[in-house]
Amino acid sequence: MASSAGYAVPDSSGRIVGLFPAAKPFSVSKPYRDLGDFLACHFEGKVQKISINAGFTCPNRDGTCGTGGCTYCNNQTFNPEYCSPTATITEQLVKGKAFFARKYPSMRYLAYFQAYTNTYASVERLREMYEEALAVPDVVGLIIGTRPDCMPNELLRYLAELSRRTFVLVEYGAETARDSTLQLINRGHSWAHTVDAVTRTHAHGIMCGLHLIIGLPGETTDDFRATIAAVAQLPIDTLKLHQLQLIRGTRLARQVAAGEVAVPQWSAEEYVEVCIDLLRRLPRRIAVERFVSQSPAGLLIAPRWGLKNHEFTHLLHRRLAALAATQGDLL
Numbered sequence: 234m235a236s237s238a239g240y241a242v243p244d245s246s247g248r249i250v251g252l253f254p255a256a257k258p259f260s261v262s263k264p265y266r267d268l269g270d271f272l273a274c275h276f277e278g279k280v281q282k283i284s285i286n287a288g289f290t291c292p293n294r295d296g297t298c299g300t301g302g303c304t305y306c307n308n309q310t311f312n313p314e315y316c317s318p319t320a321t322i323t324e325q326l327v328k329g330k331a332f333f334a335r336k337y338p339s340m341r342y343l344a345y346f347q348a349y350t351n352t353y354a355s356v357e358r359l360r361e362m363y364e365e366a367l368a369v370p371d372v373v374g375l376i377i378g379t380r381p382d383c384m385p386n387e388l389l390r391y392l393a394e395l396s397r398r399t400f401v402l403v404e405y406g407a408e409t410a411r412d413s414t415l416q417l418i419n420r421g422h423s424w425a426h427t428v429d430a431v432t433r434t435h436a437h438g439i440m441c442g443l444h445l446i447i448g449l450p451g452e453t454t455d456d457f458r459a460t461i462a463a464v465a466q467l468p469i470d471t472l473k474l475h476q477l478q479l480i481r482g483t484r485l486a487r488q489v490a491a492g493e494v495a496v497p498q499w500s501a502e503e504y505v506e507v508c509i510d511l512l513r514r515l516p517r518r519i520a521v522e523r524f525v526s527q528s529p530a531g532l533l534i535a536p537r538w539g540l541k542n543h544e545f546t547h548l549l550h551r552r553l554a555a556l557a558a559t560q561g562d563l564l
């Protein structure tokens with residue numbers, strides 16, 4: 234860890250249960266706090282995430298809290314090529330490392346448990362999986378993606394212990410703060426689940442991120458702003474945004490084709506304006522990891538902007554500069 238300075242994290246009784254690193258102020262030349270700024274608080278040198286598919290399933294697919302999954306979800310869309318559930322966690326990390334180490338031999342890595350719900354197993358089994366990842370040389374921490382209704386206190390107690398010896402960030406898929414939208418997309422949890430999970434995670438002294446989808450069916454600019462306002466009240470460290478993507482074979486694609494629901498038809502430039510509007514309402518203590526996501530072209534119905542993520546970011550930066558806008562400047 235690069236820095237031990239930070240702020241104390243009390244539990245509900247005022248007992249200090251953790252210490253979070255102080256957020257370094259970002260340079261005035263940067264319009265927002267990005268993932269690099271956040272990681273620089275914790276590590277010296279380059280750190281790269283490696284996505285892992287550890288073969289989990291999802292309680293919103295197997296009947297535990299729902300069936301059929303979220304209406305927009307096709308899990309094939311968020312696994313990089315080097316990620317295969319037939320390979321062990323160690324094999325996936327070694328393969329991922331080889332991919333990056335060619336260019337950056339001194340790189341260190343964060344094991345990113347990404348696919349499906351990466352806390353959906355017994356604590357004993359999860360402990361084995363996380364420790365297997367941490368035993369791989371140059372792996373210096375974990376990022377664990379999960380649902381907010383899938384984080385028992387027993388697991389939080391283990392992760393709290395783990396986070397005292399290594400970097401641990403839990404990333405919850407919140408998607409929106411609007412409960413009627415969560416119902417419409419068959420998400421299987423409410424915004425209250427997100428508030429509860431984030432509050433308990435923070436109280437255990439564990440870093441926490443959220444994931445939101447911008448442009449879910451039925452939502453307006455006011456709804457996006459309300460979600461950001463709700464997110465701003467939570468003790469989170471990182472935020473990922475991405476545009477709603479309409480994916481082949483999903484229930485949402487069928488609903489849109491049948492005219493049952495409508496989704497935004499934004500151009501990239503229009504979506505840039507949406508992102509900037511939200512960024513300007515987001516406190517500067519929260520690092521924004523990304524604004525867009527790119528599903529494989531063969532699966533993507535819309536939007537088809539033909540832009541790589543860094544090209545979209547370039548558009549966003551140019552527009553932020555033209556507006557002289559920065560993160561949180563409307564707060």
Ligand code: SF4
Pocket residue numbers: 291292293294301302303306307308348349350380406
């Ligand atoms: S988006 Fe996540 S929670 Fe929803 S069905 Fe897919 S894997 Fe499950």
